[in-house]
Amino acid sequence: xxxxxxxxxxxxxxxxxxxxxxxxxxxxxxxxxxxxxxxxxxxxxxxxxxxxxxxxxxxxxxxxxxxxxxxxxxxxxxxxxxxxxxxxxxxxxxxxxxxxxxxxxxxxxxxxxxxxxxxxxxxxxxxxxxxxxxxxxxxxxxxxxxxxxxxxxxxxxxxxxxxxxxxxxxxxxxxxxxxxxxxxxxxxxxxxxxxxxxxxxxxxxxxxxxxxxxxxxxxxxxxxxxxxxxxxxxxxxxxxxxxxxxxxxxxxxxxxxxxxxxxxxxxxxxxxxxxxxxxxxxxxxxxxxxxxxxxxxxxxxxxxxxxxxxxxxxxxxxxxxxxxxxxxxxxxxxxxxxxxxxxxxxxxxxxxxxxxxxxxxxxxxxxxxxxxxxxxxxxxxxxxxxxxxxxxxxxxxxxxxxxxxxxxxxxxxxxxxxxxxxxxxxxxxxxxxxxxxxxxxxx
Amino acid sequence: xxxxxxxxxxxxxxxxxxxxxxxxxxxxxxxxxxxxxxxxxxxxxxxxxxxxxxxxxxxxxxxxxxxxxxxxxxxxxxxxxxxxxxxxxxxxxxxxxxxxxxxxxxxxxxxxxxxxxxxxxxxxxxxxxxxxxxxxxxxxxxxxxxxxxxxxxxxxxxxxxxxxxxxxxxxxxxxxxxxxxxxxxxxxxxxxxxxxxxxxxxxxxxxxxxxxxxxxxxxxxxxxxxxxxxxxxxxxxxxxxxxxxxxxxxxxxxxxxxxxxxxxxxxxxxxxxxxxxxxxxxxxxxxxxxxxxxxxxxxxxxxxxxxxxxxxxxxxxxxxxxxxxxxxx
Numbered sequence: 001x002x003x004x005x006x007x008x009x010x011x012x013x014x015x016x017x018x019x020x021x022x023x024x025x026x027x028x029x030x031x032x033x034x035x036x037x038x039x040x041x042x043x044x045x046x047x048x049x050x051x052x053x054x055x056x057x058x059x060x061x062x063x064x065x066x067x068x069x070x071x072x073x074x075x076x077x078x079x080x081x082x083x084x085x086x087x088x089x090x091x092x093x094x095x096x097x098x099x100x101x102x103x104x105x106x107x108x109x110x111x112x113x114x115x116x117x118x119x120x121x122x123x124x125x126x127x128x129x130x131x132x133x134x135x136x137x138x139x140x141x142x143x144x145x146x147x148x149x150x151x152x153x154x155x156x157x158x159x160x161x162x163x164x165x166x167x168x169x170x171x172x173x174x175x176x177x178x179x180x181x182x183x184x185x186x187x188x189x190x191x192x193x194x195x196x197x198x199x200x201x202x203x204x205x206x207x208x209x210x211x212x213x214x215x216x217x218x219x220x221x222x223x224x225x226x227x228x229x230x231x232x233x234x235x236x237x238x239x240x241x242x243x244x245x246x247x248x249x250x251x252x253x254x255x256x257x258x259x260x261x262x263x264x265x266x267x268x269x270x271x272x273x274x275x276x277x278x279x280x281x282x283x284x285x286x287x288x289x290x291x292x293x294x295x296x297x298x299x300x301x302x303x304x305x306x307x308x309x310x311x312x313x314x315x316x317x318x319x320x321x322x323x324x325x326x327x328x329x330x331x332x333x334x335x336x337x338x339x340x341x342x343x344x345x346x347x348x349x350x351x352x353x354x355x356x357x358x359x360x361x362x363x364x365x366x367x368x369x370x371x372x373x374x375x376x377x378x379x380x381x382x383x384x385x386x387x388x389x390x391x392x393x394x395x396x397x398x399x400x401x402x403x404x405x406x407x408x409x410x411x412x413x414x415x416x417x418x419x420x421x422x423x424x425x426x427x428x429x430x431x432x433x434x435x436x437x438x439x440x441x442x443x
Numbered sequence: 444x445x446x447x448x449x450x451x452x453x454x455x456x457x458x459x460x461x462x463x464x465x466x467x468x469x470x471x472x473x474x475x476x477x478x479x480x481x482x483x484x485x486x487x488x489x490x491x492x493x494x495x496x497x498x499x500x501x502x503x504x505x506x507x508x509x510x511x512x513x514x515x516x517x518x519x520x521x522x523x524x525x526x527x528x529x530x531x532x533x534x535x536x537x538x539x540x541x542x543x544x545x546x547x548x549x550x551x552x553x554x555x556x557x558x559x560x561x562x563x564x565x566x567x568x569x570x571x572x573x574x575x576x577x578x579x580x581x582x583x584x585x586x587x588x589x590x591x592x593x594x595x596x597x598x599x600x601x602x603x604x605x606x607x608x609x610x611x612x613x614x615x616x617x618x619x620x621x622x623x624x625x626x627x628x629x630x631x632x633x634x635x636x637x638x639x640x641x642x643x644x645x646x647x648x649x650x651x652x653x654x655x656x657x658x659x660x661x662x663x664x665x666x667x668x669x670x671x672x673x674x675x676x677x678x679x680x681x682x683x684x685x686x687x688x689x690x691x692x693x694x695x696x697x698x699x700x701x702x703x704x705x706x707x708x709x710x711x712x713x714x715x716x717x718x719x720x721x722x723x724x725x726x727x728x729x730x731x732x733x734x735x736x737x738x739x740x741x742x743x744x745x746x747x748x749x750x751x752x753x754x755x756x757x758x759x760x761x762x763x764x765x766x767x768x769x770x771x772x
Contacts, residue, residue, distance in 0.1 A: 270603075407739060
């Protein structure tokens with residue numbers, strides 16, 4: 001597998017140049033740790049400019065808070081901070097352009113599509129910042145390092161992830177004596193029952209983020225895996241995949257409509273808000289949208305833990321969000337200092353995003369958590385960190401996985417089967433694409 | 444062979460060259476001061492910006508994309524190595540490439556037919572004298588001038604599976620059932636409807652351009668010729684076929700050339716409407732190249748996919764330009 005190549009270790013010899021380099025790095029590292037610990041900006045960042053590329057958050061209030069937060073940090077530390085917001089789908093193109101130009105923002109955000117392994121040679125090592133934060137806040141949740149770790153170093157700083165729980169209509173379930181969807185099978189039974197009464201369910205079977213995320217949660221809960229723990233080999237073609245695909249087709253045939261083939265990331269939000277859906281599997285933005293647009297539906301919508309697969313396994317695939325700093329940045333120290341400060345305030349970010357941003361640090365899960373800990377319907381979200389996974393599970397988010405995600409191989413395989421392709425043909429196509437893409441990324 | 448020492452050797456050659464070059468250089472210096480040479484130099488000077496533009500903004504990116512297509516470059520690793528035609532072979536190995544290729548050709552041809560038909564109809568309508576004609580002529584170019592992201596997002600709403608205004612209208616006039624019925628079209632979810640929907644947006648966006656181009660052509664035809672044809676007893680279609688079309692052929696060909704290039708390389712409409720889904724049924728080459736090259740970071744393979752547009756376009760361009768040149772003489 002390509003990324004990253006293991007560099008063979010060479011015999012260690014110490015000469016004057018190496019000694020000076022090591023000593024310099026040690027002094028710089030300890031200064032940074034002291035600085036991070038004291039939360040005091042060093043004099044040399046004063047008068048500099050820090051440029052941040054940020055997505056446009058689904059919760060606009062978060063963006064307003066973030067911009068103010070960044071500016072206040074800049075004012076306090078004598079750094080001029082400029083924050084640019086763009087849609088998250090445009091970030092890979094912007095990142096490629098900035099890399100090619102060797103200029104642009106200092107700090108760059110990645111959402112959902114995490115490109116650490118593509119760019120790590122051109123990103124600065126943030127291990128010291130991550131270690132300091134981990135030490136301070138009880139360590140990182142297990143899934144965090146799979147996003148940013150390359151050759152034992154962290155080239156990104158996970159800031160938050162977006163959960164996608166079950167959101168179901170308690171009133172409809174109760175009225176039809178349906179058990180709450182704690183397993184995927186119960187979810188299927190509910191969808192089958194409710195579709196006949198005009199309240200089907202829906203998970204996108206199109207080329208959008210939701211299709212990539214939601215179906216993977218079900219697949220991994222069925223015991224399936226995308227790659228081995230090293231991330232070197234695809235493991236998609238399995239007995240569990242066959243079981244999962246049969247389930248997915250049954251769920252589609254019995255409980256969904258062909259609308260799901262056309263959905264984008266917001267379609268299921270609208271489906272729930274319109275009062276049609278009996279359940280959806282999505283981020284809590286759907287819940288928040290409903291709160292604003294259809295209060296009666298909102299009052300009857302309940303959040304559930306990730307449904308179990310046949311063997312009782314629960315895996316929830318979340319949308320990760322990560323910060324990185326370009327190596328070409330002329331203000332790396334200010335960038336690190338700002339990110340450390342941002343991590344210190346991630347709970348405030350969670351409040352401002354109305355519970356949307358879930359932190360990666362263990363101590364943040366002390367109950368009750370802000371926003372979600374005080375809302376009885378959202379409290380269940382506090383139990384997710386142990387079951388959270390990302391693309392490539394149980395391996396890391398490698399470059400082949402990024403290509404598989406960005407070309408929608410996984411949801412397309414399900415779509416082909418649901419649209420009538422024979423099971424083995426769909427698997428042959430999907431697993432073939434996995435193998436082909438992995439082979440292309442080998443060096 | 445015997446070498447004649449008296450006339451050979453570097454010294455002799457240099458002397459000969461000096462003897463020959465002196466009058467030549469003199470003539471050249473003289474020529475440089477003639478009126479012709481100055482006019483020629485001025486002509487090249489005027490041409491230089493255009494040449495620089497083409498070399499820098501067309502030639503260089505093309506050569507760079509060729510270099511990328513022959514390398515294993517990724518977005519994060521500029522140290523690429525030469526892989527020959529491997530990236531082209533990789534593209535040809537996948538079924539999605541053939542789907543994208545087929546869709547690209549079909550998309551361009553079908554859209555061109557509709558744009559040609561609607562564009563000429565609109566152009567004829569705009570030729571007729573009526574009150575507010577100038578205002579209406581201004582209005583019709585609005586779709587062409589709107590930012591693509593805004594106009595396509597508007598269409599995305601109109602094609603929405605649940606809240607489609609098109610479906611609402613069709614349902615109200617009784618052509619389809621109500622929401623949830625079997626005949627409720629899911630515009631972006633059914634493969635044939637999805638590709639038709641994408642083509643419709645492209646046609647809607649660009650047929651005003653066709654109309655404006657044709658209008659410019661129609662207005663350039665002298666009315667005396669049309670009147671003469673009328674006197675000869677020709678009907679509308681005969682006049683169009685035998686008088687107007689040959690006269691505006693250069694404009695038509697240029698319009699077709701632009702439209703083909705714009706449509707074949709149009710990323711926006713499909714990317715914003717479907718991202719190539721469902722299950723790649725609306726995938727076109729630019730979208731596939733973008734997803735593989737930029738989003739997935741495999742620049743080399745992305746560039747190779749994008750370059751497949753070139754052999755598609757080249758014969759057409761040559762054909763059209765040769766035709767155009769022939770008409771000039």
